Structures are given as C-alpha cells and as structure tokens.
Amino acid sequence: DFMLTDFCTPSDFFFANGIIKYFPAETRVYEEDIDDSREEYLLSDRNAIGLIKKDLGKSGNDIMLHCPYPSKRSLLYFLENKFEEEFSKCEKERFRSKNDLRPIAFMQYHYGFQKGLAVPSTLPHRYLALYKKTIDKQFNGVFKTRKYKTICINDVAVPEDKLLSVNDLTIDFLESYFPLKSSFEK
Structure with a gap:
C-alpha cells in the first residue's frame, strides 16, 4: 500500500555513509501497556523491545510512519543471527502471532539507532x-x-x-x- 509519488533518490532513505534514515510517527508503544490480548503488531513490538533491552539495556518505542521502510541486509542478517531462536519461532508461525518481531518495520530501526546504524528523519x-x-x-x-x-x-x-x-x-x-x-x- 506504499507508493512513490515523486522522484526519490537514495539520499531520501540513507545517508552517504550508509546509515539508514527511518521515519517515526508521533505514536509510541509502551511495553508495559501491551498484554497478550492486544493486536499482533503491538505484541511484536513488545517482543522486539524486550530483546533489544535485554541485549543493549534500552530500546526506543517509536511506531514508524506507514511509508517505505529503508533497510540494510547486513543489519537484518545480524538481527536474525543474534536472535536466532526468536526469529525461528516467528518464521514458523503461519499467520501473525504473539511470536512476531516486525524486524523491518520496527526492530531494525530501534536496534540500529542504539548501534549508530539508523537515525530518525523525515519524509514528505x-x-x-x-x-x-x-x-x-x-x-x-x-x-x-x-x-x-x-x-x-x-x-x-x-x-x-x-x-x-x-x-x-x-x-x-x-x-x-x-x-x-x-x-x-x-
């Protein structure tokens, strides 16, 4: 449901040094407010926040705009290897579930930000x-x-x-x- 509606260049989505630009919405997700009855995308964000906090001590909580998600394969492969068990659980689910992670739309940006690989930005x-x-x-x-x-x-x-x-x-x-x-x- 995302469409490019004007001329875009890599600089709209990445800095020249390869750092990812991501586009947070004004909405935040709070881990303690999400119980198992919530929508699967919120459960996946809770799961990602928990993993990032466990590994790095802190995590962001921005929900991203519903727009293109620039990604780096190297970061996604890193996350998949780092959290192999959790990615495997997510992969085995046929439909959205409480085991989801949203590696592209949420996890890569918050982990990447903590590691200096992703920076919040804006996009028309x-x-x-x-x-x-x-x-x-x-x-x-x-x-x-x-x-x-x-x-x-x-x-x-x-x-x-x-x-x-x-x-x-x-x-x-x-x-x-x-x-x-x-x-x-x-």
Missing part, C-alpha cells in the same frame, strides 16, 4: 485511510499539491456498504495520479 509522506469520510477530499488534495514523495493508501476498516464507492474513488485517483504505465507493467 501522506497516509490515506480509506475508511475516512473525507477520503475524496484527501485524494483531491494529494492530487492537486503533489507535494509528497510517498503515499500510503490503506484499506483498513472500510465499512462494507462503502466498499464499492471507495474502490471507485481509489481507482479514479490512481488512474489520474499515474496515467502512464510504468516500465514494469505489461
């Missing part, structure tokens, strides 16, 4: 939640201003009776914003 980005009553106005604003490098169109919680009209709005927006096929499309 717009999150578009399709359940919002004003989604037509939001699409129009994004289309007119074209000021965002990335957008996310998220289909969470769209009421069933609005699904067809929201689908039509979304198709109209996408066909208007991206009138030409990319070289990757047939």
Whole structure:
C-alpha cells in the first residue's frame, strides 16, 4: 500500500555513509501497556523491545510512519543471527502471532539507532485511510499539491456498504495520479 509519488533518490532513505534514515510517527508503544490480548503488531513490538533491552539495556518505542521502510541486509542478517531462536519461532508461525518481531518495520530501526546504524528523519509522506469520510477530499488534495514523495493508501476498516464507492474513488485517483504505465507493467 506504499507508493512513490515523486522522484526519490537514495539520499531520501540513507545517508552517504550508509546509515539508514527511518521515519517515526508521533505514536509510541509502551511495553508495559501491551498484554497478550492486544493486536499482533503491538505484541511484536513488545517482543522486539524486550530483546533489544535485554541485549543493549534500552530500546526506543517509536511506531514508524506507514511509508517505505529503508533497510540494510547486513543489519537484518545480524538481527536474525543474534536472535536466532526468536526469529525461528516467528518464521514458523503461519499467520501473525504473539511470536512476531516486525524486524523491518520496527526492530531494525530501534536496534540500529542504539548501534549508530539508523537515525530518525523525515519524509514528505501522506497516509490515506480509506475508511475516512473525507477520503475524496484527501485524494483531491494529494492530487492537486503533489507535494509528497510517498503515499500510503490503506484499506483498513472500510465499512462494507462503502466498499464499492471507495474502490471507485481509489481507482479514479490512481488512474489520474499515474496515467502512464510504468516500465514494469505489461
């Protein structure tokens, strides 16, 4: 659901020395507030915070914007080897579960920050939640201003009776914003 909507360069996502830029939202997750009844993504963040704290003594708690997640394979391989047992548990689950970690969308940034491998940054980005009553106005604003490098169109919680009209709005927006096929499309 992430899209690049303007010309991007590696410097939008990485510093010249290879340090990852990550994009925290204003939302935080607090380990002590998350019990086993919470959504799986929160359980995964709790798990990651616990592992990072155990290894490094502290961890961040920022939730990331719903935008592209720049990553470094070397850091992800390091984490997978460092926490091999926990990654193995996560890998064995068929669906989201209490054993999840979210290595790309959460863990790599907080571990990387503690190790000097990732730094919080900003990115011109717009999150578009399709359940919002004003989604037509939001699409129009994004289309007119074209000021965002990335957008996310998220289909969470769209009421069933609005699904067809929201689908039509979304198709109209996408066909208007991206009138030409990319070289990757047939």
